[in-house]
Amino acid sequence: MxxxxxxxxxxxxxxxxxxxxxxxxxxxxxxxxxxxxxxxxxxxxxxxxxxxxxxxxxxxxxxxxxxxxxxxxxxxxxxxxxxxxxxxxxxxxxxxxxxxxxxxxxxxxxxxxxxxxxxxxxxxxxxxxxxxxxxxxxxxxxxxxxxxxxxxxxxxxxxxxxxxxxxxxxxxxxxxxxxxxxxxxxxxxxxxxxxxxxxxxxxxxxxxxxxxxxxxxxxxxxxxxxxxxxxxxxxxxxxxxxxxxxxxxxxxxxxxxxxxxxxxxxxxxxxxxxxxxxxxxGPGAECSLEGLYLNDGERLIDNALTITHKAPNCQSRIGYKGILDDKSKSVFTGFVHVHQEAQQTDSDQLSQNLLLSDHATIDTKPQLEIYADDVKCTHGATVGSPPEEVIFYFRSRGIDEKTARGMLTYAFADDVAGEVEIDEVSKRLDRWVYEKYSPKF
Amino acid sequence: MLEIKNLKASVDGNPILNGIDFSVKAGEVHAIMGPNGSGKSTLASVLAGNEAYEVSEESSIEFLGEDLLDMPAEERARLGMFLAFQYPVEIKGITNSYFLKAAVNEIRQSRGMDELDQMDFNELLKEKMDQINVDLAFADRDVNFGFSGGEKKRNEILQLAVMEPRLAILDETDSGLDIDALRIVSDGVNSLRTPNRAFIVITHYQRLLDHIVPDFVHVIYKGRIVKSGGKELALELEEKGYDWLKETDQATVSA
Known part of the structure; x- marks a missing residue:
């Protein structure tokens, strides 16, 4: 070997x-x-x-x-x-x-x-x-x-x-x-x-x-x-x-x-x-897993999520966002396993990724394993960078490309910080994102 | 204010503008009309600095005494150029207020003025919203996100009002608007007419020019201005339709 x-x-x-x-x-x-x-x-x-x-x-x-x-x-x-x-x-x-x-x-x-x-x-x-x-x-x-x-x-x-x-x-x-x-x-x-x-x-x-x-x-x-x-x-x-x-x-x-x-x-x-x-x-349980990862340099960030629905009438939500820069490597897996008894399962997941560099990589995959027949399971994943026409729109308003990208990145990430119900934590995240992507205004 | 000479532009090697000459003075309103595909929107994009278009070495554009063609889009905007887009993009996560404050402060910075703080900016925004009659809720909505077609166009006019450009280009701002929305948009534009500010109004339909009365009308066809005149030219076009142009064009070729 x-x-x-x-x-x-x-x-x-x-x-x-x-x-x-x-x-x-x-x-x-x-x-x-x-x-x-x-x-x-x-x-x-x-x-x-x-x-x-x-x-x-x-x-x-x-x-x-x-x-x-x-x-x-x-x-x-x-x-x-x-x-x-x-x-x-x-x-x-x-x-x-x-x-x-x-x-x-x-x-x-x-x-x-x-x-x-x-x-x-x-x-x-x-x-x-x-x-x-x-x-x-x-x-x-x-x-x-x-x-x-x-x-x-x-x-x-x-x-x-x-x-x-x-x-x-x-x-x-x-x-x-x-x-x-x-x-x-x-x-x-x-x-x-x-x-x-x-x-x-x-x-x-x-x-x-x-x-x-x-x-x-x-x-x-x-x-x-x-x-x-x-x-x-x-x-x-x-x-x-x-x-x-x-x-x-x-x-x-x-x-x-x-x-x-x-x-x-x-x-x-x-x-x-x-x-x-x-x-x-147990029946009627609900979970929501939300996340944000800021990846850059040559770092590795892996979020490996498994949700097992063992009982009926449960709800699960997954919503993760990643910002991927430099030569960073990110992995996201959302594995949802629905047991046969878990009827009326309601599950969705969304993995959204903003690419800031051509050299950053993300491997994002949903995995669903469903043994019940009356369930609602959805999943989605996006990977992309702001389209050129969006950047041009900013520029046509006097905002240069770097500032535009900073503002867009900040908006993308701050959305998650806004979900946090504890002010002190929300503010800390906001500052992290603001300082890292310096939208200037 | 604006001096366009022999403007030739192409995209991916396909020529779209084939030598456009015209000039605009402060206070004037120029209408540019023409059938689909004649190059109207390309003219707007090239003026605003969209790099997707390749402009010929022979062309020159001077704006407020400066050479425009080597200037990045953001600098053109800071100098006083404004484009109201035909299809404004949606920007999720950024409110109108935040976006416009950033834009206004970029412009102020470039002119050596102090940045507006939140309070002063809010005051300015409210004043402009009143002036062009848009709902105050616009401020906190994400830029164009989930807006109807009419709301998007009104939002462009609001941006125009806030940014106070020297030259405003309206790219088919009237397309797809019902008569009420058209009135709101054109009333907004009319309220922004000043002796210092010029407008280039690009439209497919003569109807807009009933509401925004131009000083000059230019007809563009196959990337050239084929006819220029006063506001009565628009009426002539209305009557004869664009087919008349095509016939004229063929006549020119066969002559």
Whole structure:
């Protein structure tokens, strides 16, 4: 196999497992990690001969011998240095995780309704919170070598629990900061979010870079459980460093009549892969997955979405937009699987892409697998740049081509930012897009 | 103000304009008429700076004392040229107000004037909307997006009013309008006539010239001006139709 890339030997990762403290961990967690390790040993690293990764070449990640972080790092970050990552520290709960480990001292914890838990997963494990053992690793399944590694190294991340009928009005912000201590390292981050019946919450998840241009990997697995009639809005913003790689699998399990609206914004980072595996498990559940990715340079951004309709009368929406510049490579997959029982499924998806360069590429494909006979499923994809006559129209009004393209790009992207219901987040996105594409006016 | 000499233009090697000469002075309204395919819209596009057309080396166009042919479209607009498009494009995601503010400020910048802030611009826009009688809701609608044909044409006139050009070219602004829409559009244009501003009104139909009364009428056929005259020429054309031109053309060839 001369032409295949050389993956890092598995032992390199296995050896680092010695750093994971098993002392004081419950037995079930030890078993969970061991299962992750076995699965990792038995699973190939992703490569482009695997169907799921055919267009997604992450060889730069696969061949980098990241050491795995197994304890809090000596990061040297102060309250001042993380203050810039907060949206509204006077009112929101904003939890800071540095290099994958919860840092209570840097976090802002405002009063939350009774019974709500928002903090580190490790603490919740040691507190024996019943939702942890019940749900941890129950929803993600064996996805790939990195999710297996994530289970093997499972120690910390965020845990948010909202009890039955409790509404959390102010957003909860999970801030994952990569420090210089994460240089050449992998953080295996596990987040568990559980909303019980009729609960409601808004969760903002940010990935921020304090590692300068260092190479690092955030290997993140999120498990999100949306109970019956519960409602969760999830906003994820990837703002990794130029050398920051981000591999994420978000598994969402929705019970009957629940609603999940998930936004994903890929703004900065080297290799970004956002996999979402969402299951509509009970009748009447609804989900909407929306996203925006700003790709440029020689970066890779992959959004791999799978929605499984397992029950009747569910609704799913996908709407993603990409802005593709330079020699960037983007991949979008919208896989909708409709089980035979899932009658009256209503599903649509739209992938819209704005090409700013002839050298940027996008592979966008819908995949529908439908076993029910009474369903409505639509899909669409567009890839293009503004037609010349549109540019000429601007020019005939005194607006030069560069400004015209900036205005059009800004309008295209800002449309998604406008959907965001949290002002602070919407404004941040607006500024990102505005500064990146400088429409001038 | 505008001096066109021996204008020859082609697209993909096919000649469309075959030597056009005419000049426009400040305050004048010139109508350009002619059958389909005679080169009327090409003339408008070439004046506005559409690079899809190749203009001959022998041609020259002077506008306000400057050589127009080497000037990019945006600079022509900043100098005071305006084209009301026959088919205005739709721009989703950009409101009329935002678009026009950008346009006005580009022009002001190029003239060394301060940019208008949002408040001053809103005031200007409202004044112009009142002047040409368009609904205030236009401001917040995306440029031409989802507009009816008549609304698009009115929107072009609104842009004309806001941008205050020296020379406005109306490319078949009347085509496809019902009489009410035509009245609104032509009332708008008439209210914008000043001693400093000239108009070139391109039309297929004489009807428009009942509402916008021209000082001169030129008839263009096969890329040449075959006849020029006063406003009565339009009436003559109305009476005889364009077939008369074709007969004249054949007579010229056989002579």
């Amino acid at each position: 001369a032409n295949t890339i050389t993956a890092v030997p598995r032992d390199h990762f296995i050896n680092d497992l010695a750093g994971v403290t098993q002392n004081g961990s419950p037995a079930w967690l030890g078993a969970l990690r061991e299962k992750g390790k076995q699965s990792f040993v038995a699973t190939e690293f992703p490569h482009t001969k695997m169907e799921e990764w055919r267009q997604t070449n992450i060889s730069t990640v696969v061949k980098t011998p990241f050491r795995s972080l197994t304890a809090s790092t000596d990061h040297g970050l102060s309250a001042d240095s993380v203050a810039a990552y907060f949206y509204a520290p006077d009112t929101w709960t904003e939890l800071v995780f540095v290099d994958g480990f919860f840092d209570a001292a840097l976090s802002k914890q405002n009063t939350l309704p009774k019974g709500v838990v928002a903090g580190g997963l490790n603490a919740a494990i040691h507190d024996s919170h019943p939702a942890v053992e019940k749900h941890l690793n129950q929803h993600v399944g064996d996805r790939n070598a990195y999710t297996a590694l994530n289970a093997a190294f499972l120690q910390d991340g965020a845990f948010v629990y909202v009890p039955k009928k409790v509404v959390v009005e102010t957003p909860i912000h999970l801030v994952f900061v990569s420090s210089t201590a994460a240089k050449d390292a992998a953080a295996h981050i596990r987040n568990l979010i559980v909303l019980e019946e009729s609960a409601q919450a808004n969760i903002v998840v940010s990935y921020r870079n304090a590692a300068s241009n260092a190479t690092y990997l955030n290997n993140v697995v999120d498990e999100v459980v949306v109970g019956a009639n519960a409602n969760l809005h999830w906003y994820k913003l990837v703002e990794e460093g130029a050398g920051g790689n981000h591999l994420n699998t978000l598994a969402v399990a929705q019970s009957r009549d629940s609603r999940f609206r998930g936004f994903s914004f890929s703004l900065e980072g080297a290799v970004i892969r956002n996999q979402i595996c969402l299951a509509l498990e």
